[in-house]
């Protein structure tokens with residue numbers, strides 16, 4: 001009785017396509033869904049089309065997750081985040097591996113940009129270990145001594161101490177993260193596959209229902225929706241499995 005109610009966002013759809021035409025077509029299909037998803041604009045779309053695509057999404061009343069995964073020296077990150085802060089997006093990302101000075105600089109830049117523009121700052125999320133990384137890559141290629149879970153926990157603590165809103169992780173790690181962070185710290189989880197057997201670049205995958213069971217605050221789903229025959233139907237099924 002009296003347990004904390006988990007904050008759960010609507011699914012975030014990764015609009016990872018190359019052209020404005022493809023992006024607008026997906027926006028127009030997804031804006032008819034109830035609940036309307038959050039749209040995630042990543043590097044492919046943003047580097048190709050720039051700020052205009054953020055405005056196209058906002059025009060259709062989407063909440064926007066701008067996923068650019070900043071990772072550079074603190075000064076550069078701070079200035080880039082100030083520019084992002086002025087855009088009025090709802091979520092954005094930075095790599096925890098950049099360390100606490102970089103995380104704090106990013107957060108400060110983001111808040112400054114939003115303040116200048118008279119906007120509510122985006123929630124800043126730290127990338128822990130990409131969901132395309134597994135223990136083998138971590139140990140054999142990156143020569144990290146910690147286990148994957150320990151590394152993710154470490155990055156989550158670092159991000160929380162720097163004042164960030166949460167992390168991007170796999171839903172496999174949520175329970176471990178919650179042991180070392182506060183109850184309001186967000187765990188946003190890509191690596192979602194409605195059918196787990198699909199083989200692609202994602203290594204740490206779960207189904208939408210497993211993400212819900214594990215306590216994810218929000219799932220990020222790209223190809224299972226954008227490459228399906230009817231994206232809005234795929235989105236609805238995934239949203240139902242996650243939101244219940």
Ligand SMILES: O=c1ccn([C@@H]2O[C@H](COP(=O)(O)O)[C@@H](O)[C@H]2O)c(=O)[nH]1
Nearest residue numbers: 014042129130131190191220221222223
């Ligand atoms: O650890 C991470 C961080 C970000 N992503 C992003 O999420 C989507 C996933 O797309 P799928 O097509 O469903 O694999 C993509 O935009 C990634 O850049 C991630 O997958 N893992």
